[in-house]
Amino acid sequence: MKVAVTGAMGFLGWHVCCRLRAVHGVEPLRIGRAELADQMLLHDALSRADIVLHLAGVNRADSDAEVEDGNVEIADRLAAAVCRLRHRMTIVNANSIQSGTDTAYGRGKRKAAAVLATVCKASRVRFVDVRLPNLFGEHGLPHYNSFVATFAAEVAADRRPSVTNDREIPLLHVQDAAAALIRAGEQTELGELRPRGEPVLVSWVADTLARLHDRYRTGEMAELSSRLTVNLFNTYRAFRFPDMFPVAPDLHADERGVLTEIVRAHGGTSQSFVSTTRAGQTRGDHYHLHKVERFFVLKGSARINLRRLLHDEVVSFHLSGDTPAYVDMPTLWVHNIENVGDDELVTVFWSDQLLDPTNPDQYPERVMQR
Structure with a gap:
């Protein structure tokens, strides 16, 4: 065709x-x-x-x-x-x-x-x-x-x-x-x-956009229980990227260590998982049409790279586990995360939808065009 x-x-x-x-x-x-x-x-x-x-x-x-x-x-x-x-x-x-x-x-x-x-x-x-x-x-x-x-x-x-x-x-x-x-x-x-x-x-x-904004401005996810709401949210998020990121949430530390909140979601489905990445390795190099996704770096040194589909300019963020922070992936932006340090990189990923192997809403493409 x-x-x-x-x-x-x-x-x-x-x-x-x-x-x-x-x-x-x-x-x-x-x-x-x-x-x-x-x-x-x-x-x-x-x-x-x-x-x-x-x-x-x-x-x-x-x-x-x-x-x-x-x-x-x-x-x-x-x-x-x-x-x-x-x-x-x-x-x-x-x-x-x-x-x-x-x-x-x-x-x-x-x-x-x-x-x-x-x-x-x-x-x-x-x-x-x-x-x-x-x-x-x-x-x-x-x-x-x-x-x-x-x-x-x-x-x-x-x-x-x-x-x-x-x-x-x-x-x-x-x-x-x-x-x-x-x-x-x-x-x-x-x-x-x-x-x-x-x-x-x-x-x-x-009213819906205002409600989504009131949650998101604090790092929270409003209820994304309908396709229309998700699409409105992604439309709104396009105006927040890249200036909003990275976001470093409050850390709560005592003699035991440090605690920080990764995401607070109000209703709907969601899924979280954690990965370790060896030095010099890269994860991602894909994009989504609808999925809302958050990358939260807990340990190590990372560079998150994003490129709007069919465009050339690459936007990059450097994150470190010394100051845990996150970046949300906008829809229709190719993205990856690289371990640019010498130690292991630990990243928590969150998405608003459960993984459907038959329709994962994930399309491969490299951020860096050669």
């Missing part, structure tokens, strides 16, 4: 590319603004693809006309390339439930879908229109991608977001949206798909 993704550098595009790599073992052809602006580059990328996930679009601009026309213009460019190719492929269009509204964004998405549907029918190209509800997730931009990103950023900065128009909104985590788009490219049915979001009040989202 060869997949091309337009808008691959955006919020939804990044999550789709991560999922293609993690779950399907596919390295997608990433089409950004440069390729969309150059018909030769776009033609070359599309000619190598069996499936095109069209995610590029304009969400915000200086005027309504730029939003509406911008979405249509991108669709026109893709349609022109499809016409010239005469290549058997599937086009999956990331549409929005707002395409049924009379807003600039809604009109633009509706017209863009019509452009692609018409050219695909004429070119005998499979076309699937996926109408997505309101998306949220890790590394969304505040005041741009989602009100959830705006709320999460406010809460992470220790401010309480205000709710001026409380109403019920269907929310879908961006990884679930990515899964729906990829499935649409693999299936044989044509037409329109409508992945369902979970309807929640805007005020409930604000």
